[in-house]
Amino acid sequence: MSFGRREVGPEVDEQELMNAFGELIENKYRSDFEMLSTCEEEIFSFEVEWDDLCADPVIQGHLGDNLDRFMTVAERVLNDRFVPYMANPCRLVLRLSGLTDHHKRRLDSLRMRDRRKLFTFDTLVVGRTPPLGYLQKASYACAAKGCDFVREIEQRLARQRESPGPCPKCAERFLSGMEPEEREIAARFLPRSSYNLVNEDLRYIDVQYLSLMDALPDADGPWSLGQHVWTAVVDEDFVDAYPIGSLVRLHATVHVDHLPERTFDKDTRRVMILRVEGIDLLDEHATHFDEVTWTSEPSWR
Numbered sequence: 001m002s003f004g005r006r007e008v009g010p011e012v013d014e015q016e017l018m019n020a021f022g023e024l025i026e027n028k029y030r031s032d033f034e035m036l037s038t039c040e041e042e043i044f045s046f047e048v049e050w051d052d053l054c055a056d057p058v059i060q061g062h063l064g065d066n067l068d069r070f071m072t073v074a075e076r077v078l079n080d081r082f083v084p085y086m087a088n089p090c091r092l093v094l095r096l097s098g099l100t101d102h103h104k105r106r107l108d109s110l111r112m113r114d115r116r117k118l119f120t121f122d123t124l125v126v127g128r129t130p131p132l133g134y135l136q137k138a139s140y141a142c143a144a145k146g147c148d149f150v151r152e153i154e155q156r157l158a159r160q161r162e163s164p165g166p167c168p169k170c171a172e173r174f175l176s177g178m179e180p181e182e183r184e185i186a187a188r189f190l191p192r193s194s195y196n197l198v199n200e201d202l203r204y205i206d207v208q209y210l211s212l213m214d215a216l217p218d219a220d221g222p223w224s225l226g227q228h229v230w231t232a233v234v235d236e237d238f239v240d241a242y243p244i245g246s247l248v249r250l251h252a253t254v255h256v257d258h259l260p261e262r263t264f265d266k267d268t269r270r271v272m273i274l275r276v277e278g279i280d281l282l283d284e285h286a287t288h289f290d291e292v293t294w295t296s297e298p299s300w301r
Contacts, residue, residue: 014073020058021074025081028052033085036092043236044090046078047097047278067118067253071277093236096251096278103251107214108226110272114254121274122282124289125246126229126300127211131239135161139201142167143194150198157207157233158257167193208239212274213300215247215282222293229300232274242279245289251278 025033029048036044054060062070075094082092096118105119135155142149144167151164171190175183210233214226232252234242242248252274259269286292289301 016058017062017070017073018077020056021077022081024048024052024056024059025078033082036082036090037085038087039090040088041090041237044092045095045237046092047095048074049098050096050100051098053096063118067116067277097280099251099278106216106226107212107230108228110230110254112256112270112272115256115272116253118251118253118277121212121250121252122215122217123212123230123232123248123250124215124225125210125242125244125248126213126298127244128242129209131206131208133204134207134235135202136205137201137203138162139198140164140195141198142170143196144170151195152201164195165193166190167195205235206239207233207235209233210242212250213298217283217286217292222295224295225298230272230274232276234276234279238276238279247282247286247288247292249280249282250274250276251280252276 029046032046036046053063059070062073071094075092078092078094082090099118099120103118103120105114105121107121107123134157137152137154138161139150139152140163147167147169149167149169153162153164155161170193171187174190175186178186209231212230212232213228216224216226218224232250255273255275256270257273259267259271262269281287283292
């Protein structure tokens with residue numbers, strides 16, 4: 001999933017990960033690139049099999065340590081490798097597919113200790129919001145006369161927009177000529193920098209909140225539903241792709257969010273929310289609520 005990621009800095013093992021994922025894409029998915037070369041969609045979900053990722057020891061190490069970091073780096077590599085094949089403008093969004101039974105969980109079993117972990121859930125979509133816009137990246141230009149400093153900041157979903165802080169170029173001019181001791185003290189009281197948003201560099205993406213319940217298929221009889229309704233966030237071409245009543249298998253990471261109805265800023269209560277990294281059909285022959293038999297008529301209808 002592409003929203004809410006932090007830009008990755010120049011770390012020692014980043015190039016190793018980029019090389020490993022680039023080789024995987026060239027060796028396993030080149031034919032997919034060739035088929036997508038004439039794709040007319042502006043955004044396209046590109047699925048990568050979990051087993052393929054785990055087969056490479058370099059990639060496997062990053063999957064467990066920091067999935068967000070892997071998804072950020074891998075999606076960048078994916079689009080860089082796709083450029084030579086691309087006949088029409090198209091941005092690929094990395095999606096995970098084919099997770100193992102080891103990842104399977106029920107929504108109703110989730111607890112706070114599960115945050116940041118990746119699981120697979122068999123679910124029924126029981127509600128959804130209209131499509132929403134989300135400012136994913138903001139670009140700020142220092143407003144000081146003669147300063148050309150620009151900073152890009154990846155923004156978090158449903159949070160106050162993060163500001164860029166002091167301009168380093170203006171700060172250096174302010175501190176220049178000071179003695180080390182004076183400089184150290186003055187650095188704590190730098191003048192507030194003024195910025196302008198660079199409208200041309202703003203990046204918005206579409207997001208949507210889905211309301212979900214556990215869908216529990218039984219090979220010998222009717223299906224049943226879980227007890228609670230949970231919230232998941234989908235983005236890009238997943239938005240409006242799954243109507244109410246859809247039976248889907250979600251591959252998602254567990255995150256923590258504020259209570260939507262909180263009445264004060266420092267409310268310590270939190271809710272769990274799923275960030276969807278991939279979606280598979282729950283059953284080849286059952287993709288909608290009306291196509292299966294349930295133990296009882298659920299209350300959401």
